Amino acid sequence: MNVVQSIGAALTPQGLIWTVILFGIAVFLHELAHYALARAQGVSVRSFSIGMGPVLLKRQWKGTEWRVSALPLGGYVEIDGMAPEDDGQGRARQPTRGFAALPAWGKVAVLLAGPLMNLVLGIGLMTASFSAQGIPALDRARIEDVQAGSRAQTLGLQAGDVIVAIDGRDLPETRVVGGREAPGYEGVRDALAQPGPHTFTVERSGTPRDVRFDWQPSVGGERQRLGIRYGPDVQPAGIGTALSTALSTTAQAGPQVLRSFAALFGQFFTFDLSPDENVSGPIGTAEIVSRAAELGPWALVQIATLLNLSLAFFNLLPIPGLDGGRILLVLVGALRGRPLSFAQEQAINFAGFAFLMTLIAFVWLRDVARFF
Incomplete structure (x- = not known):
């Protein structure tokens, strides 16, 4: 390739458009805050531009020239008394x-x-x-999907099961991998990189059960897959809990x-x-x-x-x-x-x-x- x-x-194309929109909104509100605090203190703002580079459109309003410029990423405000x-x-x-x-x-x-x-x-x-x-619980891995005919299905794992411990050890909130912090639920991947017997402690409808199996990460040079797709468990939250x-x-x-x-x-x-x-x-x-x-x-x-x-x-x-x-x-x-x-x-x-x-x-x- x-x-x-x-x-x-x-x-x-959709991703490029959303990139411009998300970045444009963030920059626009950033510059708008500068503008508002300057005007609130009686300082005039000569121009406010959405985008950078050559000006495509402009209009005078409330003592400020409002512009749309050619380059869609970025923006600026010209506050009186800030430049020489x-x-x-x-x-x-x-x-x-x-x-x-x-x-x-x-x-x-x-x-x-x-x-x-x-x-x-x-x-x-x-x-x-x-x-x-909901709030992601990084110390719990929720199984989102089990591949048909996979080893996971043979072991009886189901979508919606929550892995709360591996080999008798609770999953941590975070762990250090290669000098950086990583979510604890990704410890499932670490366990499957190690050969030998493993035990997943799984909660299903609030009831825990142990799933024991022997595992080989590769057989005959071919990488083995357990056959699950997983992510952090999610706990519902109200506005107060969500904000805190x-x-x-x-x-x-x-x-x-x-x-x-x-x-x-x-x-x-x-x-x-x-x-x-x-x-x-x-x-x-x-x-x-x-x-x-x-x-x-x-x-x-x-x-x-x-x-x-x-x-x-x-x-x-x-x-x-x-x-x-x-x-x-x-x-x-x-x-x-x-x-x-x-x-x-x-x-x-x-x-x-x-x-x-x-x-x-x-x-x-x-x-x-x-x-x-």
């Missing part, structure tokens, strides 16, 4: 009005609004998913997301193009969305949740050019009792922007390198 065929096998001013002689100077005239807390509020919007949206989507679908679980899940996800970004930076500085399933580029993201689109609307909701949480955490990183980097500069100025000089701030922001553009190019390159 050549490169084009390989990409085509994973991407679908023209001194009248063709030279840039430190702005003195609008955003620049706000107190430190006002600036932080404008900058923090975008990531907080994505964070709130991600938690809200997760709460809706848990409330509608969403909050705790987000708190737990934060460090994991940051470790993923740290690994990405490590790969960037060593120019390691090996794929990383924890951080996807645009092609990888479109592939994931394509698969989710085939599974149904709740799978897309889960992808939207992850996308918004990732945007929130990434934008809060203290890197110049990101909201977190700008917040850091504001706080440094507040601690010094005066803002950084125009030259200092320009140099820092330029370096941060150059780093981000290089990092984005690296992610694109790593994404494409997977197909070779």
Whole structure:
């Protein structure tokens, strides 16, 4: 299979459309939050663009030029007083009005609004998913399907059975595999990689029973399959439980997301193009969305949740050019009792922007390198 065929096998037109929609909504609401907090403090916003690059459509409304731009991924707002001013002689100077005239807390509020919007949206989507679908119990593996004529059917396993223990040991919530955390229910796969006798403790209609069998992962060089499809068990939840679980899940996800970004930076500085399933580029993201689109609307909701949480955490990183980097500069100025000089701030922001553009190019390159 050549490169084009390989990409085509994973991407679908429906998936590409949903990628643009999900990412577009996340970015639009992010920028809308910046816009709202600036306007609430009396700061004008010159333009608000959905998309990047050349402007396709524009309309003036409430003192802001609202734009639709050619590149569908991304967006921006031009807040008065955030970019350098023209001194009248063709030279840039430190702005003195609008955003620049706000107190430190006002600036932080404008900058923090975008990531907080994505964070709130991600938690809200997760709460809706848990409330509608239930909360996954990672320490219990529910058998979703048993293949006809398989070893599993011979052993008497049925769809709806819940595996709660393997070889006398309860399944953990999470386990460490290859240096990363993995759901405990995937321990079923680990057990089937080991030859010998096994015992699955299975709950059926609330009654436990032991299923004992001898197992060989391969016979004559051919991989053996038990013949089950499984996933985490799901417990029903009300709104309150769904919200509290969403909050705790987000708190737990934060460090994991940051470790993923740290690994990405490590790969960037060593120019390691090996794929990383924890951080996807645009092609990888479109592939994931394509698969989710085939599974149904709740799978897309889960992808939207992850996308918004990732945007929130990434934008809060203290890197110049990101909201977190700008917040850091504001706080440094507040601690010094005066803002950084125009030259200092320009140099820092330029370096941060150059780093981000290089990092984005690296992610694109790593994404494409997977197909070779």
